[in-house]
């Protein structure tokens with residue numbers, strides 16, 4: 546049995562050393578992971594390598610064949626739960642059959658170091674964040690919870706640009722930032738985004754948005770607990786504003802939406818509403834050459850804007866005029882965030 550690291554700092558150093566070994570091998574080795582979320586977590590943790598998703602790439606046989614054809618070696622990096630162990634064994638068998646060289650030590654090391662906190666590769670960046678937070682807390686002798694900042698606004702109001710700029714600015718000041726959005730790219734969010742349910746009713750779609758939010762709220766809480774500033778592009782106000790505004794003449798009762806949402810929402814530390822005339826925002830959307838979604842009809846967006854302004858009054862959102870130039874919008878948003886930090 547290996548000795549456990551003496552403290553969080555030693556554990557973190559060992560994790561980084563192990564990840565560095567992947568970077569050192571990256572010229573000749575391809576990292577075999579289970580899914581795309583694993584790749585995101587590894588990239589977030591500083592790994593620069595060639596990846597192969599075993600699940601979407603056709604399983605262990607295809608993975609081994611692809612490596613054999615490319616002449617590269619493998620780093621097996623499946624999760625360290627039971628399913629991941631079985632998959633690692635399958636991969637090993639297929640790689641051996643084709644005579645492809647592989648490394649399994651990196652997986653064993655990461656499993657040993659991360660196991661007390663997580664059993665999967667996709668949680669690697671959260672484990673690092675968690676350890677960094679605990680180290681900082683013990684150095685400063687205090688509990689450092691992060692914040693949740695939500696950005697709302699009609700389509701074309703500049704939310705995405707603002708979120709990215711805020712992340713850059715806050716990271717520049719030394720904060721750890723987690724950017725996120727609704728609908729999410731997770732299971733339920735992906736169903737909504739795919740538009741794969743033709744003729745879906747407004748109320749069913751509202752319930753999907755709320756279901757997606759239920760999982761997302763838990764994730765945001767965890768990130769904030771770990772000390773990150775979470776910047777979320779859209780949250781519950783989107784559901785009230787969009788689904789109660791009569792798209793295609795069918796709206797969902799506002800009171801029902803509010804009472805449904807209440808149960809699945811945590812009050813963010815700050816909500817910024819980017820307010821803009823839909824005429825201007827739609828001109829922006831078309832000038833980007835983007836496809837106009839069903840949510841982006843002018844008259845509909847006028848009602849969404851009205852509803853957003855009503856919600857801003859009720860829930861104390863910070864309203865910023867989004868027709869200003871983007872840099873002054875960023876400045877104004879940073880000023881208001883500064884007040885809650």
Ligand code: TYD
Nearest residue numbers: 700727728754779780783784787788838840
């Ligand atoms: P959007 O922020 O435009 O996502 P992206 O820029 O990543 O494509 O959101 C997609 C659409 O979903 C948008 O037109 C608003 C709509 N929407 C709702 O109608 N209700 C909701 O609860 C949410 C979160 C989004």
